[in-house]
Amino acid sequence: xxxxxxxxxxxxxxxxxxxxxxxxxxxxxxxxxxxxxxxxxxxxxxxxxxxxxxxxxxxxxxxxxxxxxxxxxxxxxxxxxxxxxxxxxxxxxxxxxxxxxxxxxxxxxxxxxxxxxxxxxxxxxxxxxxxxxxxxxxxxxxxxxxxxxxxxxxxxxxxxxxxxxxxxxxxxxxxxxxxxxxxxxxxxxxxxxxxxxxxxxxxxxxxxxxxxxxxxxxxxxxxxxxxxxxxxxxxxxxxxxxxxxxxxxxxxxxxxxxxxxxxxxxxxxxxxxxxxxxxxxxxxxxxxxxxxxxxxxxxxxxxxxxxxxxxxxxxxxxxxxxxxxxxxxxxxxxxxxxxxxxxxxxxxxxxxxxxxxxxxxxxxxxxxxxxxxxxxxxxxxxxxxxxxxxxxxxxxxxxxxxxxxxxxxxxxxxxxxxxxxxxxxxxxxxxxxxxxxxxxxxxxxxxxxxxxxxxxxxxxxxxxxxxxxxxxxxxxxxxxxxx
Amino acid sequence: xxxxxxxxxxxxxxxxxxxxxxxxxxxxxxxxxxxxxxxxxxxxxxxxxxxxxxxxxxxxxxxxxxxxxxxxxxxxxxxxxxxxxxxxxxxx
Numbered sequence: 001x002x003x004x005x006x007x008x009x010x011x012x013x014x015x016x017x018x019x020x021x022x023x024x025x026x027x028x029x030x031x032x033x034x035x036x037x038x039x040x041x042x043x044x045x046x047x048x049x050x051x052x053x054x055x056x057x058x059x060x061x062x063x064x065x066x067x068x069x070x071x072x073x074x075x076x077x078x079x080x081x082x083x084x085x086x087x088x089x090x091x092x093x094x095x096x097x098x099x100x101x102x103x104x105x106x107x108x109x110x111x112x113x114x115x116x117x118x119x120x121x122x123x124x125x126x127x128x129x130x131x132x133x134x135x136x137x138x139x140x141x142x143x144x145x146x147x148x149x150x151x152x153x154x155x156x157x158x159x160x161x162x163x164x165x166x167x168x169x170x171x172x173x174x175x176x177x178x179x180x181x182x183x184x185x186x187x188x189x190x191x192x193x194x195x196x197x198x199x200x201x202x203x204x205x206x207x208x209x210x211x212x213x214x215x216x217x218x219x220x221x222x223x224x225x226x227x228x229x230x231x232x233x234x235x236x237x238x239x240x241x242x243x244x245x246x247x248x249x250x251x252x253x254x255x256x257x258x259x260x261x262x263x264x265x266x267x268x269x270x271x272x273x274x275x276x277x278x279x280x281x282x283x284x285x286x287x288x289x290x291x292x293x294x295x296x297x298x299x300x301x302x303x304x305x306x307x308x309x310x311x312x313x314x315x316x317x318x319x320x321x322x323x324x325x326x327x328x329x330x331x332x333x334x335x336x337x338x339x340x341x342x343x344x345x346x347x348x349x350x351x352x353x354x355x356x357x358x359x360x361x362x363x364x365x366x367x368x369x370x371x372x373x374x375x376x377x378x379x380x381x382x383x384x385x386x387x388x389x390x391x392x393x394x395x396x397x398x399x400x401x402x403x404x405x406x407x408x409x410x411x412x413x414x415x416x417x418x419x420x421x422x423x424x425x426x427x428x429x430x431x432x433x434x435x436x437x438x439x440x441x442x443x444x445x446x447x448x449x450x451x452x453x454x455x456x457x458x459x460x461x462x463x464x465x466x467x468x469x470x471x472x473x474x475x476x477x478x479x480x481x482x483x
Numbered sequence: 484x485x486x487x488x489x490x491x492x493x494x495x496x497x498x499x500x501x502x503x504x505x506x507x508x509x510x511x512x513x514x515x516x517x518x519x520x521x522x523x524x525x526x527x528x529x530x531x532x533x534x535x536x537x538x539x540x541x542x543x544x545x546x547x548x549x550x551x552x553x554x555x556x557x558x559x560x561x562x563x564x565x566x567x568x569x570x571x572x573x574x575x
Contacts (some may be wrong), residue, residue: 346496433533
């Protein structure tokens with residue numbers, strides 16, 4: 001049975017002097033070196049640097065200095081977040097040797113708060129994928145059953161937490177890339193509202209959809225990280241001021257009294273695995289019995305969220321990925337200037353990335369722009385309005401995170417639409433820029449099921465509070481895999 | 484959909500297998516996303532942005548990087564002559 005210790009517990013034990021930060025860091029690194037070979041969560045661990053950072057925390061304690069909020073807490077980061085001096089490849093071959101010249105704001109804020117950055121985790125090629133199988137580097141296996149995918153694109157970060165290596169990990173979520181792998185690996189995954197966490201130093205996939213967020217075992221632990229990383233950053237013009245004070249990390253347990261939970265009928269459709277549906281309905285019953293008010297709501301545009309996503313996302317990705325030409329950094333192609341572009345990009349990107357670059361280029365090409373891209377922006381605006389209207393009636397919306405549990409390795413690899421459908425319940429939050437949280441709510445076919453809480457843009461605390469209240473009356477998050 | 488033309492616009496070399504696969508898959512994906520035409524958006528006031536931020540400005544000023552960071556950026560060049568980035572010839 002995997003054992004895990006919460007970030008709060010680690011911090012408290014370091015604060016009290018029960019353990020040293022160096023001992024914690026060394027134990028985490030030893031554990032990864034011993035067990036990760038079979039799981040493939042990490043692409044690299046930053047051993048020397050992590051131990052030095054831990055030593056600095058122990059030295060601070062010895063000098064009697066006040067320790068920061070995340071003092072000595074080990075954190076993993078996704079391979080698309082820059083960390084000065086280290087490789088950040090975004091799971092892509094073209095960036096395989098790319099070393100960062102600066103550190104992402106979210107990562108720097110974690111370090112400033114005393115967190116120990118343990119290493120970088122595997123992900124889908126340029127974050128395109130829902131199973132982490134498109135990574136140029138390695139496969140990542142679901143700790144609950146290593147024949148299954150871990151979800152994606154932040155599969156490595158999900159496994160790093162699920163397998164008990166680290167209590168916390170950063171991921172990025174463009175269409176569900178935190179919440180979906182969190183659901184499939186049985187951990188908490190938080191996608192904050194668009195603009196809430198700075199993306200400076202995050203390798204951009206789709207600029208109007210990307211958001212950095214957190215994996216943890218509990219919502220309280222996730223809050224601890226969010227309270228550190230959120231807020232406006234001058235280096236990211238799309239980051240915004242918080243409406244409320246930062247996410248509180250030391251709130252008393254939340255209750256369901258006065259909580260209005262909306263259940264959208266469009267999220268309980270025929271295509272959903274009946275066992276997944278049953279777990280989610282049981283979770284709704286638990287919340288109802290504990291005093292929540294359940295309200296039936298309707299989001300009629302839900303079936304159009306995924307098609308909207310697969311226009312906007314490839315369009316933006318084809319543009320963002322234009323910079324990867326092997327000229328100033330990355331791997332240079334052969335031939336003259338123009339030839340070298342074709343060669344570097346042809347060799348440096350996998351099939352899924354090529355598929356989306358082609359799709360995005362087509363969508364943005366003369367004659368098709370209005371029919372596809374402009375139409376998608378219009379539907380997107382209408383979807384946001386639909387959510388805004390529903391959040392007038394309810395505090396949060398509850399749904400399944402994914403229509404299915406983790407599938408077999410390779411199963412959907414050659415069927416892009418089947419793969420895309422795994423994100424059908426998560427993309428809406430990115431399309432609308434709202435907050436989403438996935439928490440474990442039981443098992444179907446012996447694999448974890450995720451329960452999704454959505455809250456209005458910049459009202460993340462509502463989704464977090466409701467999810468924390470659910471965890472306070474259930475113990476699914478304490479069940480761990482045997483690998 | 485002319486895959487070769489789109490690949491050329493994208494500066495993307497495709498293998499023969501990839502070209503065959505894309506020629507089969509991309510029309511299917513386009514048919515799927517084409518569902519959006521069903522939605523009446525005639526009354527939608529289209530917004531491209533999701534936050535209320537408008538005209539986010541900053542002072543346009545150059546700043547010098549220190550030698551260590553300068554070296555990191557230069558070290559990242561795939562090909563160089565001294566400290567200068569070497570690029571493939573434009574005319575050949």
